[in-house]
Amino acid sequence: MITAFSEGFFSPRRTNVTSLDASRSHVLVAEHDPWSETVVRRLDDLVHLPIGWDGYAARPVQFSTAYFTLSMLTQLKIPGCEVPQLVPGVNGDLQAEWHTESGSIELHVLAPNRVEAWYLDHDQQVKEVALTNDFTLVVGWLESLMGNGRAAEATAA
Amino acid sequence: MLYQDQFPIVEERQPIPPAFETFGLPQRGPRVEFGFVSCALHNRFLFLSREKDQLIQFQSDRLLHNWRKGLNTENEYPRFESLIKDFEAELYLLNEYMKNLNTQDLRIxxxxxxxxxxxxxxxxxxxxxxxxxxxxxxxxxxxxxxxxxxxxxxxxxxxxxxxxxxxxxxxxxxxxxxxxxxxxxxxxxxxxxxxxxxxxxxxxxxxxxxxxxxxxxxxxxxxxxxxxx
The missing domain is CATH 3.30.530 (Alpha-D-Glucose-1,6-Bisphosphate; Chain A, domain 4)
Structure with a gap:
């Protein structure tokens, strides 16, 4: 089998649908995993946003972008890591965000393989990088963010 | 219609969900596949050759070309070099078609x-x-x-x-x-x-x-x- 994927030409429309109907809509999760279930539910909500959800002409999050984000986040699920905030963009894009007292990480998923990553560390230094499908760098950022966050919480306690 | 001469038989199936390879944490266990299927999607269309041993599959975000042996044991694999040439031609044909609709090349x-x-x-x-x-x-x-x-x-x-x-x-x-x-x-x-x-x-x-x-x-x-x- 030889396959090539593309996105953007045919956005899923809500007319002439014959493959899936509302009664068959369901969430598929391999095992009980609250972290993943929360992410999946939020992404599911974002792909169902109505056109113009911002009061103007914003589009729902693209189906392929949501799937890519799901795949990306499974690569970033370090122990103790909070579920990121998932914020829709107006062009079918979305942002995954972690904010703690010791810094912030924002991953702007423009489309599959097109991610702008932004990190504000505990020294208020900003790092910004364009990524495709390798998020090893972000794992390091998250470990620093969560590690520093836990240290701050321990100090405060 | 695109591909009609060589693939005249048309069938319809449920779409295949997107799949992306991403990298980050080392994988410590089996890959857990999960996803959501609650969004309305167009069907996947299969265009089969007369012998039904080759087919093109098309859905909103995928183009596939398959060869299958089927039950005919005499049916010989046409080799990769031949199939990839066919697939290349099919991709460029689709690209031309899409450019007429969208003035934009396929982005794979x-x-x-x-x-x-x-x-x-x-x-x-x-x-x-x-x-x-x-x-x-x-x-x-x-x-x-x-x-x-x-x-x-x-x-x-x-x-x-x-x-x-x-x-x-x-x-x-x-x-x-x-x-x-x-x-x-x-x-x-x-x-x-x-x-x-x-x-x-x-x-x-x-x-x-x-x-x-x-x-x-x-x-x-x-x-x-x-x-x-």
Whole structure:
């Protein structure tokens, strides 16, 4: 089998649908995993946003972008890591965000393989990088963010 | 209509959900596949050749070209070099069609090539485990088996770009005889979104699959295939 994927030409429309109907809509999760279930539910909500959800002409999050984000986040699920905030963009894009007292990480998923990553560390230094499908760098950022966050919480306690 | 001359038979199926290879944390356990299927999607259309041994599959975000042996044992595999040329022509044809609609080239974000081999165990002189270097189940009479492993594919700068996925499963053929199904896939992102780079990924993936198949199968298996070819 030889396959090539593309996105953007045919956005899923809500007319002439014959493959899936509302009664068959369901969430598929391999095992009980609250972290993943929360992410999946939020992404599911974002792909169902109505056109113009911002009061103007914003589009729902693209189906392929949501799937890519799901795949990306499974690569970033370090122990103790909070579920990121998932914020829709107006062009079918979305942002995954972690904010703690010791810094912030924002991953702007423009489309599959097109991610702008932004990190504000505990020294208020900003790092910004364009990524495709390798998020090893972000794992390091998250470990620093969560590690520093836990240290701050321990100090405060 | 696109592809109608060579693929005149049309069928309709449910769409295949998107699949992307991404990298980050080291994978410590089996890959857990999960996703959501609550969004309205267009169907997948199958365009089959008259002999039904070749087909194009098309859905809103995918184009696939398959060859299958089917039940006709005389049907010979046309070889990768021939299939990739056909697929290249089909991709450029689709690109032209889309450009007329959108004034934009196809932007390919993921590629996959899969080989599926059926190894008949009926009358086999060697144990199932002896087909593979990666298993040692001699005399261990299993009812059925399933094995999956993955390897990273690296780009020229040594960063990961995709995965090689190997799956071995026991099954029964159409008359109930046991066989092993070996499925080898290479999937990942092309260097750029161009058709040329997508085809390049498929060629590299094919070479890796051929190499992996030779690596995982045993000398005893190679000897049997040599005899039967």
């Amino acid at each position: 974000n993921q590629c996959e090539i899969t080989y599926t081999n059926q190894i008949s165990l009926k009358g086999s002189q060697i144990y199932p485990s002896q087909w593979f270097r990666i298993m040692g189940l001699d005399d261990f009479n299993v009812e059925n088996m399933s094995l999956t492993f993955t390897k990273l594919i690296h780009g020229s700068d040594n960063s990961p770009t995709g995965r090689l996925i190997c799956e071995v499963n026991s099954q029964l053929d159409s008359v109930g005889a046991p066989l092993l199904v070996v499925q080898l896939s290479a999937r990942g992102a092309p260097r750029s979104t161009s058709i040329a780079d997508a085809l390049d990924f498929l060629c590299i993936g094919r070479d890796l699959i051929v190499k992996m198949f030779a690596e995982i199968t045993s000398k005893a298996a190679h000897a049997v295939w040599e005899r039967t070819q």
